Amino acid sequence: MRVVRYLLQNPMSLFGLLLLLAFVLIAVFAPLLAPPTEFQLSPYDTPRAGFWATPQPPSPEARFGTTQGQYDIYYAVIWGTRTAFKIGLGVVIISALIGTAIGAIAAYYGGIIDELLMRLVDVFLAVPFLIAALVLTVILGKGLVPIIVALTAFGWMGYARVVRSEILRIREMDYVSAARAYGASDLRLIVLHILPNAFFPVLVLATMATGSMVLSASALSFLGVGTEEGYADWGNLIAYSRNWIVGQAGNPFQFWYTLVFPGAAIFLFVLAWNLVGDALRDVLDPRHQV
Protein backbone atom coordinates (compact mmCIF):
# COMPACT_ATOMS: atom_id res chain seq x y z
CA MET A 1 0.00 0.00 0.00
CA ARG A 2 2.86 2.36 0.88
CA VAL A 3 4.23 1.71 -2.57
CA VAL A 4 0.96 2.46 -4.35
CA ARG A 5 0.42 5.63 -2.33
CA TYR A 6 3.93 6.83 -3.14
CA LEU A 7 3.46 6.13 -6.85
CA LEU A 8 0.23 8.11 -6.89
CA GLN A 9 1.56 11.04 -4.86
CA ASN A 10 4.83 11.58 -6.69
CA PRO A 11 4.04 13.80 -9.71
CA MET A 12 6.64 12.12 -11.96
CA SER A 13 5.44 8.57 -11.33
CA LEU A 14 1.79 9.68 -11.46
CA PHE A 15 2.47 11.08 -14.91
CA GLY A 16 4.18 7.81 -15.83
CA LEU A 17 1.23 5.76 -14.61
CA LEU A 18 -1.26 7.93 -16.51
CA LEU A 19 0.82 7.59 -19.67
CA LEU A 20 0.91 3.81 -19.22
CA LEU A 21 -2.83 3.76 -18.65
CA ALA A 22 -3.30 5.73 -21.86
CA PHE A 23 -1.18 3.20 -23.76
CA VAL A 24 -3.10 0.29 -22.25
CA LEU A 25 -6.38 1.91 -23.33
CA ILE A 26 -5.05 2.50 -26.84
CA ALA A 27 -3.93 -1.12 -27.04
CA VAL A 28 -7.25 -2.45 -25.75
CA PHE A 29 -9.41 -0.25 -27.95
CA ALA A 30 -7.22 -0.52 -31.04
CA PRO A 31 -10.01 -2.20 -33.08
CA LEU A 32 -12.25 0.81 -32.35
CA LEU A 33 -9.61 3.49 -32.81
CA ALA A 34 -8.30 2.06 -36.06
CA PRO A 35 -10.73 -0.52 -37.40
CA PRO A 36 -9.05 -3.07 -39.69
CA THR A 37 -10.34 -3.10 -43.25
CA GLU A 38 -11.94 -6.26 -44.58
CA PHE A 39 -9.12 -7.35 -46.88
CA GLN A 40 -6.46 -7.67 -44.18
CA LEU A 41 -5.12 -11.10 -43.31
CA SER A 42 -4.35 -9.98 -39.78
CA PRO A 43 -5.08 -6.72 -37.96
CA TYR A 44 -1.33 -6.25 -37.61
CA ASP A 45 -0.88 -5.87 -41.36
CA THR A 46 -0.92 -2.15 -41.90
CA PRO A 47 -3.32 -1.19 -44.70
CA ARG A 48 -1.69 0.64 -47.56
CA ALA A 49 -3.13 3.12 -50.01
CA GLY A 50 -1.27 2.14 -53.14
CA PHE A 51 2.43 1.52 -53.69
CA TRP A 52 3.74 4.98 -54.40
CA ALA A 53 7.20 5.55 -52.92
CA THR A 54 6.87 9.12 -51.62
CA PRO A 55 5.24 9.58 -48.17
CA GLN A 56 1.99 11.54 -48.14
CA PRO A 57 1.14 14.23 -45.56
CA PRO A 58 -1.74 13.84 -43.05
CA SER A 59 -5.15 13.90 -44.70
CA PRO A 60 -8.72 12.88 -43.72
CA GLU A 61 -8.00 9.33 -44.98
CA ALA A 62 -4.65 8.96 -43.21
CA ARG A 63 -4.66 11.09 -40.07
CA PHE A 64 -0.90 10.92 -39.47
CA GLY A 65 0.02 10.65 -43.15
CA THR A 66 1.58 7.66 -44.87
CA THR A 67 5.09 6.24 -45.04
CA GLN A 68 7.03 5.26 -48.13
CA GLY A 69 5.01 2.49 -49.76
CA GLN A 70 1.84 4.22 -48.45
CA TYR A 71 1.45 2.43 -45.13
CA ASP A 72 -1.00 4.29 -42.89
CA ILE A 73 1.03 5.79 -40.01
CA TYR A 74 -1.99 6.35 -37.73
CA TYR A 75 -3.05 2.71 -38.04
CA ALA A 76 0.46 1.40 -37.44
CA VAL A 77 1.01 3.65 -34.42
CA ILE A 78 -2.26 2.47 -32.81
CA TRP A 79 -1.73 -1.26 -33.45
CA GLY A 80 1.99 -0.85 -32.80
CA THR A 81 1.03 -0.17 -29.16
CA ARG A 82 -0.06 -3.79 -28.88
CA THR A 83 3.17 -4.91 -30.51
CA ALA A 84 5.17 -2.82 -28.03
CA PHE A 85 3.35 -4.35 -25.04
CA LYS A 86 3.81 -7.85 -26.44
CA ILE A 87 7.54 -7.39 -26.95
CA GLY A 88 8.22 -5.45 -23.75
CA LEU A 89 6.19 -7.64 -21.40
CA GLY A 90 7.06 -10.85 -23.24
CA VAL A 91 10.80 -10.31 -23.08
CA VAL A 92 10.78 -9.05 -19.52
CA ILE A 93 8.53 -11.75 -18.07
CA ILE A 94 10.36 -14.62 -19.75
CA SER A 95 13.81 -13.31 -18.95
CA ALA A 96 12.79 -12.57 -15.34
CA LEU A 97 11.58 -16.18 -14.99
CA ILE A 98 14.75 -17.64 -16.53
CA GLY A 99 16.97 -15.29 -14.54
CA THR A 100 15.14 -16.04 -11.28
CA ALA A 101 15.42 -19.78 -11.83
CA ILE A 102 19.15 -19.60 -12.61
CA GLY A 103 19.86 -17.18 -9.76
CA ALA A 104 17.89 -19.32 -7.31
CA ILE A 105 19.61 -22.52 -8.36
CA ALA A 106 23.04 -20.89 -8.11
CA ALA A 107 22.39 -19.45 -4.67
CA TYR A 108 20.69 -22.58 -3.37
CA TYR A 109 23.22 -25.22 -4.44
CA GLY A 110 26.28 -22.99 -4.09
CA GLY A 111 29.74 -24.43 -4.67
CA ILE A 112 30.65 -25.62 -8.12
CA ILE A 113 27.15 -25.13 -9.57
CA ASP A 114 27.06 -21.54 -8.35
CA GLU A 115 30.50 -20.94 -9.82
CA LEU A 116 29.54 -22.45 -13.17
CA LEU A 117 26.27 -20.57 -13.48
CA MET A 118 27.80 -17.25 -12.50
CA ARG A 119 30.59 -17.72 -15.06
CA LEU A 120 27.88 -18.41 -17.61
CA VAL A 121 26.35 -15.07 -16.62
CA ASP A 122 29.77 -13.45 -17.10
CA VAL A 123 30.07 -14.91 -20.58
CA PHE A 124 26.66 -13.59 -21.58
CA LEU A 125 27.50 -10.20 -20.10
CA ALA A 126 30.66 -10.07 -22.22
CA VAL A 127 28.60 -10.36 -25.39
CA PRO A 128 27.67 -7.11 -27.14
CA PHE A 129 23.92 -7.12 -26.59
CA LEU A 130 22.53 -5.48 -29.71
CA ILE A 131 24.91 -7.26 -32.09
CA ALA A 132 24.21 -10.67 -30.54
CA ALA A 133 20.46 -10.09 -30.67
CA LEU A 134 20.86 -8.96 -34.27
CA VAL A 135 22.66 -12.18 -35.27
CA LEU A 136 20.09 -14.36 -33.53
CA THR A 137 17.17 -12.52 -35.14
CA VAL A 138 18.71 -12.91 -38.58
CA ILE A 139 19.12 -16.65 -38.02
CA LEU A 140 15.63 -17.11 -36.59
CA GLY A 141 13.91 -15.06 -39.27
CA LYS A 142 11.51 -12.14 -39.17
CA GLY A 143 8.59 -11.71 -36.81
CA LEU A 144 7.73 -11.11 -33.16
CA VAL A 145 8.77 -14.49 -31.76
CA PRO A 146 12.37 -14.31 -33.07
CA ILE A 147 12.70 -10.79 -31.65
CA ILE A 148 11.42 -11.89 -28.24
CA VAL A 149 13.64 -14.98 -28.23
CA ALA A 150 16.71 -13.00 -29.27
CA LEU A 151 16.22 -10.24 -26.71
CA THR A 152 15.47 -12.77 -23.97
CA ALA A 153 18.51 -14.90 -24.79
CA PHE A 154 20.83 -11.99 -24.04
CA GLY A 155 18.74 -10.14 -21.45
CA TRP A 156 18.22 -12.48 -18.48
CA MET A 157 21.56 -12.01 -16.69
CA GLY A 158 20.60 -9.04 -14.56
CA TYR A 159 17.76 -10.95 -12.93
CA ALA A 160 19.98 -13.96 -12.17
CA ARG A 161 22.50 -11.75 -10.41
CA VAL A 162 19.91 -9.85 -8.39
CA VAL A 163 18.01 -12.96 -7.33
CA ARG A 164 21.19 -14.76 -6.38
CA SER A 165 22.48 -11.95 -4.18
CA GLU A 166 19.04 -11.40 -2.61
CA ILE A 167 18.74 -15.07 -1.74
CA LEU A 168 22.23 -15.15 -0.26
CA ARG A 169 21.29 -12.14 1.87
CA ILE A 170 17.87 -13.36 2.94
CA ARG A 171 19.06 -16.91 3.63
CA GLU A 172 20.96 -15.68 6.67
CA MET A 173 17.92 -14.02 8.24
CA ASP A 174 16.37 -15.31 11.44
CA TYR A 175 12.95 -16.09 10.03
CA VAL A 176 14.51 -18.46 7.53
CA SER A 177 16.34 -20.35 10.27
CA ALA A 178 13.06 -20.47 12.18
CA ALA A 179 11.28 -21.96 9.18
CA ARG A 180 14.09 -24.44 8.69
CA ALA A 181 13.92 -25.35 12.37
CA TYR A 182 10.28 -26.36 12.20
CA GLY A 183 11.17 -28.65 9.31
CA ALA A 184 10.36 -26.78 6.09
CA SER A 185 11.88 -28.48 3.05
CA ASP A 186 14.48 -26.64 1.00
CA LEU A 187 12.14 -26.16 -1.95
CA ARG A 188 9.44 -24.80 0.36
CA LEU A 189 11.96 -22.47 1.97
CA ILE A 190 13.06 -21.06 -1.34
CA VAL A 191 9.71 -20.75 -3.07
CA LEU A 192 7.50 -19.72 -0.15
CA HIS A 193 9.83 -17.92 2.23
CA ILE A 194 12.78 -16.51 0.34
CA LEU A 195 11.68 -15.73 -3.21
CA PRO A 196 8.70 -13.54 -2.24
CA ASN A 197 11.12 -11.25 -0.43
CA ALA A 198 13.37 -11.09 -3.46
CA PHE A 199 10.39 -10.07 -5.58
CA PHE A 200 10.67 -6.31 -5.33
CA PRO A 201 14.23 -5.93 -6.63
CA VAL A 202 13.21 -8.07 -9.59
CA LEU A 203 10.12 -5.93 -10.11
CA VAL A 204 12.21 -2.75 -10.17
CA LEU A 205 14.62 -4.26 -12.66
CA ALA A 206 11.77 -5.57 -14.83
CA THR A 207 9.93 -2.24 -14.92
CA MET A 208 13.08 -0.41 -15.93
CA ALA A 209 13.91 -3.05 -18.54
CA THR A 210 10.51 -3.03 -20.25
CA GLY A 211 11.10 0.35 -21.82
CA SER A 212 14.64 -0.43 -22.86
CA MET A 213 13.64 -3.78 -24.38
CA VAL A 214 11.07 -2.01 -26.55
CA LEU A 215 13.85 0.40 -27.52
CA SER A 216 16.13 -2.50 -28.46
CA ALA A 217 13.38 -4.23 -30.42
CA SER A 218 12.68 -1.11 -32.42
CA ALA A 219 16.42 -0.67 -32.90
CA LEU A 220 16.43 -4.14 -34.49
CA SER A 221 13.59 -3.13 -36.80
CA PHE A 222 15.47 0.06 -37.52
CA LEU A 223 18.56 -1.93 -38.50
CA GLY A 224 16.44 -3.89 -40.95
CA VAL A 225 15.84 -7.18 -39.15
CA GLY A 226 12.90 -7.41 -36.78
CA THR A 227 9.31 -7.48 -37.95
CA GLU A 228 8.00 -8.14 -41.46
CA GLU A 229 7.46 -5.41 -44.02
CA GLY A 230 4.25 -3.56 -43.18
CA TYR A 231 3.79 -5.11 -39.72
CA ALA A 232 2.32 -2.60 -37.28
CA ASP A 233 5.49 -1.86 -35.32
CA TRP A 234 6.96 1.48 -34.28
CA GLY A 235 10.52 0.48 -35.15
CA ASN A 236 9.40 -0.37 -38.66
CA LEU A 237 7.87 3.08 -39.06
CA ILE A 238 11.12 4.74 -37.93
CA ALA A 239 13.06 2.60 -40.38
CA TYR A 240 10.75 3.78 -43.18
CA SER A 241 11.23 7.41 -42.17
CA ARG A 242 14.99 7.19 -42.40
CA ASN A 243 15.16 7.85 -46.13
CA TRP A 244 12.93 10.90 -45.83
CA ILE A 245 14.82 12.94 -43.28
CA VAL A 246 15.99 15.27 -45.97
CA GLY A 247 13.03 17.08 -47.54
CA GLN A 248 13.10 18.76 -50.89
CA ALA A 249 15.12 21.93 -51.38
CA GLY A 250 13.56 24.85 -49.52
CA ASN A 251 11.31 22.60 -47.48
CA PRO A 252 13.43 20.46 -45.15
CA PHE A 253 10.56 19.56 -42.83
CA GLN A 254 8.43 18.25 -45.67
CA PHE A 255 8.26 14.68 -44.32
CA TRP A 256 8.21 15.51 -40.57
CA TYR A 257 5.19 13.25 -39.95
CA THR A 258 7.10 10.10 -40.92
CA LEU A 259 9.44 10.57 -37.95
CA VAL A 260 7.49 12.60 -35.40
CA PHE A 261 4.48 10.33 -34.79
CA PRO A 262 6.23 6.97 -34.36
CA GLY A 263 9.15 8.67 -32.60
CA ALA A 264 6.79 10.28 -30.10
CA ALA A 265 5.02 6.96 -29.51
CA ILE A 266 8.25 5.10 -28.67
CA PHE A 267 9.58 7.98 -26.60
CA LEU A 268 6.41 8.32 -24.48
CA PHE A 269 6.11 4.55 -24.01
CA VAL A 270 9.69 4.21 -22.79
CA LEU A 271 9.37 7.37 -20.70
CA ALA A 272 6.27 5.99 -18.96
CA TRP A 273 8.04 2.77 -17.94
CA ASN A 274 11.15 4.62 -16.85
CA LEU A 275 9.19 7.10 -14.70
CA VAL A 276 7.35 4.29 -12.95
CA GLY A 277 10.51 2.20 -12.60
CA ASP A 278 12.48 5.10 -11.21
CA ALA A 279 9.84 5.84 -8.58
CA LEU A 280 9.55 2.15 -7.70
CA ARG A 281 13.28 1.99 -7.12
CA ASP A 282 13.14 5.09 -4.93
CA VAL A 283 10.47 3.63 -2.72
CA LEU A 284 11.59 -0.01 -2.65
CA ASP A 285 15.34 0.33 -2.27
CA PRO A 286 16.00 0.33 1.48
CA ARG A 287 19.30 2.16 1.02
CA HIS A 288 17.51 4.95 -0.68
CA GLN A 289 14.64 6.00 1.55
CA VAL A 290 12.63 9.01 0.51
Added chain:
Amino acid sequence: MMTYALRRLIMLPVVLFALSLMIFGLQMSLSPTQRLAAYAPTDDYLKGGQEMIRTMIEQYGLDDPFPVQYARWLSNILHGNLGWSETARQPVATALSSLFPATMELVFFAFVPGLLCAIWLGSRAGTNHNKWQDHSIRVFAILGWSFPTYVFGLLMLLIFYSTLDWFPPGRLSQWAITEVNSDEFTRYTGANTIDALLNWNWPIFFDAIRHLVAPVITLMYVNVASITRVMRTSMLETLRQDYVRTARAKGMPRKVVELRHARRNALLPVVTVAGMELAYMMGGVVITETIFDFPGLGQFAAKSAAGLDFPAVLGFGIYFALVLVALNLIVDLIYPMLDPRVKTR
Protein backbone atom coordinates in the same frame (compact mmCIF):
# COMPACT_ATOMS: atom_id res chain seq x y z
CA MET B 1 40.97 -6.26 -4.43
CA MET B 2 44.06 -7.15 -6.43
CA THR B 3 43.26 -10.84 -6.19
CA TYR B 4 39.81 -10.02 -7.48
CA ALA B 5 41.28 -8.17 -10.44
CA LEU B 6 43.67 -11.04 -11.08
CA ARG B 7 40.83 -13.52 -10.98
CA ARG B 8 39.10 -11.51 -13.68
CA LEU B 9 42.22 -11.71 -15.81
CA ILE B 10 42.42 -15.45 -15.35
CA MET B 11 38.75 -15.74 -16.28
CA LEU B 12 39.36 -13.98 -19.59
CA PRO B 13 40.41 -17.07 -21.58
CA VAL B 14 37.42 -18.97 -20.19
CA VAL B 15 35.05 -16.21 -21.25
CA LEU B 16 36.65 -16.02 -24.68
CA PHE B 17 36.47 -19.78 -25.07
CA ALA B 18 32.77 -19.89 -24.19
CA LEU B 19 32.13 -16.92 -26.46
CA SER B 20 33.84 -18.62 -29.39
CA LEU B 21 31.88 -21.81 -28.74
CA MET B 22 28.64 -19.84 -28.71
CA ILE B 23 29.36 -17.97 -31.92
CA PHE B 24 30.68 -21.11 -33.60
CA GLY B 25 27.50 -22.94 -32.58
CA LEU B 26 25.39 -20.22 -34.18
CA GLN B 27 27.54 -20.37 -37.27
CA MET B 28 27.02 -24.13 -37.55
CA SER B 29 23.30 -23.55 -37.97
CA LEU B 30 24.09 -22.39 -41.50
CA SER B 31 24.71 -24.71 -44.46
CA PRO B 32 28.32 -25.55 -45.53
CA THR B 33 27.89 -23.44 -48.64
CA GLN B 34 26.91 -20.39 -46.62
CA ARG B 35 29.83 -20.95 -44.29
CA LEU B 36 32.26 -21.16 -47.17
CA ALA B 37 32.11 -17.37 -47.38
CA ALA B 38 34.04 -17.28 -44.11
CA TYR B 39 37.07 -18.85 -45.76
CA ALA B 40 37.40 -17.25 -49.14
CA PRO B 41 36.08 -14.23 -51.03
CA THR B 42 32.87 -15.19 -52.82
CA ASP B 43 34.20 -14.27 -56.27
CA ASP B 44 36.86 -16.96 -56.01
CA TYR B 45 34.46 -19.87 -55.86
CA LEU B 46 31.41 -18.45 -57.61
CA LYS B 47 33.44 -18.43 -60.83
CA GLY B 48 33.90 -22.18 -60.51
CA GLY B 49 30.17 -22.96 -60.08
CA GLN B 50 28.69 -25.88 -58.12
CA GLU B 51 31.68 -28.14 -58.78
CA MET B 52 34.11 -25.60 -57.34
CA ILE B 53 31.90 -25.03 -54.30
CA ARG B 54 31.82 -28.76 -53.57
CA THR B 55 35.60 -29.06 -53.91
CA MET B 56 36.15 -26.13 -51.62
CA ILE B 57 33.74 -27.45 -48.98
CA GLU B 58 35.75 -30.66 -49.11
CA GLN B 59 39.02 -28.79 -49.02
CA TYR B 60 38.10 -26.77 -45.94
CA GLY B 61 36.40 -29.74 -44.31
CA LEU B 62 33.08 -27.96 -43.86
CA ASP B 63 31.24 -31.29 -43.72
CA ASP B 64 33.31 -32.69 -40.84
CA PRO B 65 31.79 -33.31 -37.40
CA PHE B 66 31.34 -30.36 -35.04
CA PRO B 67 34.34 -30.94 -32.71
CA VAL B 68 36.74 -31.47 -35.62
CA GLN B 69 35.64 -28.28 -37.30
CA TYR B 70 35.72 -26.36 -34.05
CA ALA B 71 39.26 -27.50 -33.23
CA ARG B 72 40.50 -26.52 -36.68
CA TRP B 73 38.75 -23.18 -36.50
CA LEU B 74 40.12 -22.49 -33.01
CA SER B 75 43.67 -23.28 -34.02
CA ASN B 76 43.31 -20.85 -36.91
CA ILE B 77 42.20 -18.13 -34.54
CA LEU B 78 44.95 -18.90 -32.04
CA HIS B 79 47.42 -18.43 -34.87
CA GLY B 80 46.05 -14.95 -35.34
CA ASN B 81 44.00 -15.72 -38.41
CA LEU B 82 40.55 -14.27 -37.73
CA GLY B 83 39.32 -15.06 -41.20
CA TRP B 84 37.89 -13.10 -44.08
CA SER B 85 35.09 -10.57 -43.68
CA GLU B 86 32.69 -10.56 -46.59
CA THR B 87 31.15 -7.30 -45.36
CA ALA B 88 34.39 -5.35 -45.35
CA ARG B 89 35.94 -7.36 -48.21
CA GLN B 90 39.08 -7.47 -46.09
CA PRO B 91 40.59 -9.79 -43.50
CA VAL B 92 38.73 -9.27 -40.21
CA ALA B 93 41.81 -8.12 -38.31
CA THR B 94 42.59 -5.45 -40.92
CA ALA B 95 39.00 -4.23 -40.93
CA LEU B 96 38.80 -4.01 -37.13
CA SER B 97 42.09 -2.20 -36.75
CA SER B 98 41.28 0.29 -39.50
CA LEU B 99 37.87 1.12 -38.02
CA PHE B 100 39.01 1.25 -34.40
CA PRO B 101 40.48 4.81 -34.53
CA ALA B 102 37.21 6.20 -35.94
CA THR B 103 35.14 4.78 -33.10
CA MET B 104 37.72 5.78 -30.51
CA GLU B 105 37.68 9.34 -31.80
CA LEU B 106 33.90 9.48 -31.53
CA VAL B 107 33.86 7.87 -28.09
CA PHE B 108 36.62 10.09 -26.73
CA PHE B 109 34.90 13.33 -27.70
CA ALA B 110 31.58 12.10 -26.34
CA PHE B 111 32.73 10.35 -23.18
CA VAL B 112 35.19 12.77 -21.55
CA PRO B 113 33.06 15.94 -21.69
CA GLY B 114 29.96 13.85 -21.05
CA LEU B 115 31.38 12.34 -17.89
CA LEU B 116 32.49 15.71 -16.50
CA CYS B 117 29.12 17.21 -17.36
CA ALA B 118 27.28 14.32 -15.71
CA ILE B 119 29.34 14.56 -12.52
CA TRP B 120 28.69 18.28 -12.32
CA LEU B 121 24.95 17.95 -12.99
CA GLY B 122 24.59 14.99 -10.65
CA SER B 123 26.29 16.69 -7.73
CA ARG B 124 24.30 19.87 -8.30
CA ALA B 125 21.09 17.90 -8.21
CA GLY B 126 22.25 16.07 -5.08
CA THR B 127 23.22 19.18 -3.15
CA ASN B 128 20.00 20.94 -4.08
CA HIS B 129 17.75 18.01 -3.26
CA ASN B 130 14.09 18.68 -4.09
CA LYS B 131 14.76 22.23 -5.23
CA TRP B 132 14.16 23.38 -8.80
CA GLN B 133 17.72 22.52 -9.88
CA ASP B 134 17.19 18.95 -8.71
CA HIS B 135 13.83 18.64 -10.44
CA SER B 136 14.98 20.05 -13.75
CA ILE B 137 18.14 17.92 -13.78
CA ARG B 138 16.06 14.81 -13.01
CA VAL B 139 13.68 15.61 -15.83
CA PHE B 140 16.61 16.24 -18.18
CA ALA B 141 18.15 12.90 -17.18
CA ILE B 142 15.02 10.80 -17.49
CA LEU B 143 14.15 12.39 -20.84
CA GLY B 144 17.60 11.61 -22.16
CA TRP B 145 17.41 8.13 -20.78
CA SER B 146 14.10 7.47 -22.51
CA PHE B 147 14.95 9.10 -25.83
CA PRO B 148 15.51 6.47 -28.51
CA THR B 149 18.97 7.14 -29.92
CA TYR B 150 17.79 6.83 -33.50
CA VAL B 151 14.96 9.31 -33.04
CA PHE B 152 17.32 11.78 -31.38
CA GLY B 153 19.92 11.20 -34.10
CA LEU B 154 17.42 11.59 -36.91
CA LEU B 155 16.16 14.82 -35.31
CA MET B 156 19.76 16.08 -35.18
CA LEU B 157 20.11 15.28 -38.89
CA LEU B 158 16.80 16.97 -39.64
CA ILE B 159 17.79 20.17 -37.86
CA PHE B 160 21.55 20.48 -38.35
CA TYR B 161 21.91 18.84 -41.73
CA SER B 162 18.84 19.23 -43.87
CA THR B 163 17.70 22.57 -42.41
CA LEU B 164 20.87 24.40 -41.38
CA ASP B 165 23.43 22.33 -43.32
CA TRP B 166 26.00 22.74 -40.52
CA PHE B 167 26.87 19.15 -39.62
CA PRO B 168 26.75 16.66 -42.52
CA PRO B 169 26.80 12.88 -41.97
CA GLY B 170 29.86 10.77 -42.77
CA ARG B 171 33.33 11.11 -41.34
CA LEU B 172 34.92 13.60 -43.76
CA SER B 173 33.85 15.58 -46.82
CA GLN B 174 34.75 14.17 -50.22
CA TRP B 175 37.61 16.64 -50.86
CA ALA B 176 39.01 15.87 -47.42
CA ILE B 177 38.93 12.12 -48.02
CA THR B 178 40.94 12.61 -51.21
CA GLU B 179 43.43 14.80 -49.38
CA VAL B 180 43.75 12.46 -46.39
CA ASN B 181 44.50 9.53 -48.68
CA SER B 182 47.05 11.47 -50.72
CA ASP B 183 50.80 11.18 -50.18
CA GLU B 184 51.19 14.62 -48.61
CA PHE B 185 49.08 13.57 -45.62
CA THR B 186 50.72 11.14 -43.20
CA ARG B 187 48.43 8.78 -41.31
CA TYR B 188 49.88 8.60 -37.79
CA THR B 189 46.99 7.28 -35.73
CA GLY B 190 44.00 6.95 -38.04
CA ALA B 191 42.07 9.42 -35.93
CA ASN B 192 41.34 12.33 -38.27
CA THR B 193 41.52 15.14 -35.73
CA ILE B 194 44.87 14.04 -34.30
CA ASP B 195 46.36 13.30 -37.70
CA ALA B 196 45.25 16.69 -38.99
CA LEU B 197 46.90 18.42 -36.07
CA LEU B 198 50.10 16.42 -36.51
CA ASN B 199 50.11 17.31 -40.21
CA TRP B 200 49.33 20.91 -39.26
CA ASN B 201 46.40 20.79 -41.68
CA TRP B 202 43.66 23.01 -40.28
CA PRO B 203 41.04 22.62 -43.03
CA ILE B 204 41.02 18.83 -42.47
CA PHE B 205 40.85 19.34 -38.72
CA PHE B 206 37.79 21.56 -38.94
CA ASP B 207 36.16 19.25 -41.46
CA ALA B 208 36.66 16.31 -39.11
CA ILE B 209 35.24 18.28 -36.18
CA ARG B 210 32.27 19.36 -38.30
CA HIS B 211 31.41 15.73 -38.95
CA LEU B 212 31.91 14.75 -35.34
CA VAL B 213 29.61 17.30 -33.69
CA ALA B 214 26.22 15.71 -34.38
CA PRO B 215 27.09 12.08 -33.50
CA VAL B 216 29.03 13.26 -30.44
CA ILE B 217 26.07 15.26 -29.14
CA THR B 218 23.74 12.32 -29.73
CA LEU B 219 26.04 9.91 -27.94
CA MET B 220 26.74 12.36 -25.15
CA TYR B 221 23.14 13.05 -24.25
CA VAL B 222 22.32 9.39 -23.62
CA ASN B 223 25.56 8.90 -21.74
CA VAL B 224 25.25 12.06 -19.61
CA ALA B 225 21.69 11.14 -18.68
CA SER B 226 22.50 7.72 -17.26
CA ILE B 227 25.62 8.80 -15.35
CA THR B 228 23.83 11.86 -13.96
CA ARG B 229 21.23 9.61 -12.37
CA VAL B 230 23.87 7.52 -10.64
CA MET B 231 25.82 10.56 -9.48
CA ARG B 232 22.72 12.19 -8.04
CA THR B 233 21.64 9.13 -6.07
CA SER B 234 25.14 8.54 -4.80
CA MET B 235 25.53 12.19 -3.77
CA LEU B 236 22.24 12.09 -1.86
CA GLU B 237 23.37 8.97 -0.06
CA THR B 238 26.77 10.40 0.85
CA LEU B 239 25.35 13.68 2.11
CA ARG B 240 23.26 11.74 4.60
CA GLN B 241 26.31 10.17 6.25
CA ASP B 242 27.55 11.00 9.71
CA TYR B 243 30.93 12.36 8.70
CA VAL B 244 29.26 14.99 6.56
CA ARG B 245 27.18 16.10 9.52
CA THR B 246 30.31 16.15 11.70
CA ALA B 247 32.15 18.28 9.20
CA ARG B 248 29.24 20.73 9.05
CA ALA B 249 28.92 20.73 12.83
CA LYS B 250 32.54 21.66 13.37
CA GLY B 251 31.89 24.74 11.28
CA MET B 252 33.18 23.86 7.83
CA PRO B 253 31.61 25.88 5.04
CA ARG B 254 28.85 24.03 3.23
CA LYS B 255 30.56 24.29 -0.16
CA VAL B 256 33.78 22.73 1.10
CA VAL B 257 31.98 19.85 2.78
CA GLU B 258 29.83 19.18 -0.24
CA LEU B 259 32.41 19.51 -2.94
CA ARG B 260 35.56 18.28 -1.23
CA HIS B 261 34.39 15.75 1.34
CA ALA B 262 31.17 14.36 -0.02
CA ARG B 263 31.67 14.47 -3.78
CA ARG B 264 34.89 12.48 -3.64
CA ASN B 265 33.15 9.59 -1.95
CA ALA B 266 30.05 9.94 -4.09
CA LEU B 267 32.22 9.35 -7.15
CA LEU B 268 32.79 5.68 -6.26
CA PRO B 269 29.67 4.16 -7.85
CA VAL B 270 30.11 6.55 -10.79
CA VAL B 271 33.52 5.03 -11.56
CA THR B 272 31.96 1.60 -11.92
CA VAL B 273 29.05 2.79 -14.04
CA ALA B 274 31.22 5.04 -16.19
CA GLY B 275 33.60 2.14 -16.84
CA MET B 276 30.73 -0.04 -18.05
CA GLU B 277 29.31 2.85 -20.03
CA LEU B 278 32.66 3.44 -21.73
CA ALA B 279 32.95 -0.25 -22.56
CA TYR B 280 29.52 -0.28 -24.17
CA MET B 281 30.32 2.90 -26.09
CA MET B 282 33.58 1.46 -27.39
CA GLY B 283 31.78 -1.61 -28.58
CA GLY B 284 28.31 -0.53 -29.34
CA VAL B 285 27.74 2.86 -30.82
CA VAL B 286 25.86 0.87 -33.43
CA ILE B 287 22.84 3.10 -33.85
CA THR B 288 24.68 6.41 -33.74
CA GLU B 289 27.24 5.30 -36.30
CA THR B 290 24.54 3.86 -38.55
CA ILE B 291 22.43 7.01 -38.50
CA PHE B 292 25.29 9.40 -39.17
CA ASP B 293 26.89 6.99 -41.65
CA PHE B 294 30.04 7.16 -39.56
CA PRO B 295 32.32 4.31 -40.63
CA GLY B 296 33.27 2.85 -37.25
CA LEU B 297 33.25 -0.48 -35.45
CA GLY B 298 29.57 -0.29 -34.47
CA GLN B 299 28.35 0.22 -38.01
CA PHE B 300 30.66 -2.55 -39.23
CA ALA B 301 29.45 -4.94 -36.52
CA ALA B 302 25.80 -4.21 -37.30
CA LYS B 303 26.34 -4.71 -41.03
CA SER B 304 28.22 -7.96 -40.56
CA ALA B 305 25.67 -9.24 -38.02
CA ALA B 306 22.82 -8.49 -40.41
CA GLY B 307 24.76 -10.25 -43.19
CA LEU B 308 25.67 -13.22 -40.94
CA ASP B 309 29.33 -12.51 -41.56
CA PHE B 310 30.47 -14.74 -38.69
CA PRO B 311 34.23 -14.18 -38.81
CA ALA B 312 33.58 -10.45 -38.46
CA VAL B 313 31.05 -11.00 -35.66
CA LEU B 314 33.46 -13.22 -33.77
CA GLY B 315 36.33 -10.79 -34.27
CA PHE B 316 34.12 -8.03 -32.95
CA GLY B 317 33.03 -10.23 -30.03
CA ILE B 318 36.64 -10.90 -29.05
CA TYR B 319 37.47 -7.22 -29.32
CA PHE B 320 34.49 -6.34 -27.13
CA ALA B 321 35.32 -8.95 -24.48
CA LEU B 322 38.89 -7.64 -24.31
CA VAL B 323 37.67 -4.05 -23.95
CA LEU B 324 35.27 -5.11 -21.21
CA VAL B 325 37.95 -6.95 -19.24
CA ALA B 326 40.49 -4.17 -19.68
CA LEU B 327 38.07 -1.49 -18.50
CA ASN B 328 36.92 -3.59 -15.55
CA LEU B 329 40.55 -4.00 -14.62
CA ILE B 330 41.15 -0.25 -14.83
CA VAL B 331 38.09 0.41 -12.67
CA ASP B 332 39.37 -2.10 -10.13
CA LEU B 333 42.71 -0.30 -10.06
CA ILE B 334 41.15 3.17 -9.73
CA TYR B 335 38.88 2.10 -6.89
CA PRO B 336 41.49 1.75 -4.14
CA MET B 337 42.86 5.18 -5.07
CA LEU B 338 39.50 6.77 -4.38
CA ASP B 339 38.54 4.61 -1.43
CA PRO B 340 41.35 3.41 0.85
CA ARG B 341 38.92 1.12 2.68
CA VAL B 342 38.78 -1.13 -0.36
CA LYS B 343 42.43 -2.17 0.03
CA THR B 344 41.90 -3.75 3.41
CA ARG B 345 38.96 -5.79 2.24
